[in-house]
Amino acid sequence: MDAEFDVMAVASQGVTALVTEMVRGGWDAIRGAFARFLHRDGQAADRQLALFDEAAQTLARGADNPDSEERRRLESRLVLQLAAYLDRFPDMADELRALLPDDTPEPSTQGPLLSAQHNTHSQVVQALGNLDAGSGGINYGTPPRPTEA
Numbered sequence: 022m023d024a025e026f027d028v029m030a031v032a033s034q035g036v037t038a039l040v041t042e043m044v045r046g047g048w049d050a051i052r053g054a055f056a057r058f059l060h061r062d063g064q065a066a067d068r069q070l071a072l073f074d075e076a077a078q079t080l081a082r083g084a085d086n087p088d089s090e091e092r093r094r095l096e097s098r099l100v101l102q103l104a105a106y107l108d109r110f111p112d113m114a115d116e117l118r119a120l121l122p123d124d125t126p127e128p129s130t131q132g133p134l135l136s137a138q139h140n141t142h143s144q145v146v147q148a149l150g151n152l153d154a155g156s157g158g159i160n161y162g163t164p165p166r167p168t169e170a
Contacts, residue, residue, distance in 0.1 A: 031114050032104035036096055038121040039073065040080065048077040054120045061110045072102055 039055070042048055055073065059066035076095050086092060107114055 026111070026114060028104045028107045028111070028114075029100065031117065032100045032107055035103055035117050035121060036099045040076070040092075040096055040099070043077040043080045046081075048073075051120065058113065058116055058120055059106070061113065062106060069102060069106065073099065 039048075039051070042051055052070075052074075056066070056070050059069050062069060076099055079091070079095060103117075107117070
């Protein structure tokens with residue numbers, strides 16, 4: 022990590038990821054790694070971890086709405102707590118980033134992949150299930166012109 026970094030920005034990113042995991046129900050999965058991250062604080066690490074556990078319980082009880090005032094206060098408190106920790110131990114910023122879940126979306130492995138190439142002047146229909154047009158078929162574009170008899 023650079024000697025100078027924005028502690029609040031790193032703490033904010035960290036808390037956003039942690040709160041997202043808490044709301045998703047993934048706090049238990051990363052709690053142990055986060056506890057190891059806090060090890061530098063000695064006995065204070067237990068108090069800090071308890072604060073994050075309390076936040077997870079609060080979110081589980083219904084403060085999971087990102088626009089709620091309770092959630093904003095909770096996130097602000099966690100950001101300040103994490104920023105204070107990073108201020109005391111700036112070399113831990115890289116470790117924080119390493120333990121947080123990667124938000125890079127993975128390509129879906131479910132369902133077919135669709136590649137529509139060289140389809141000028143045509144339409145592509147993609148459906149997740151059966152596509153049933155009934156007895157009428159599927160018509161693209163405008164209906165045919167009536168013929169004069």
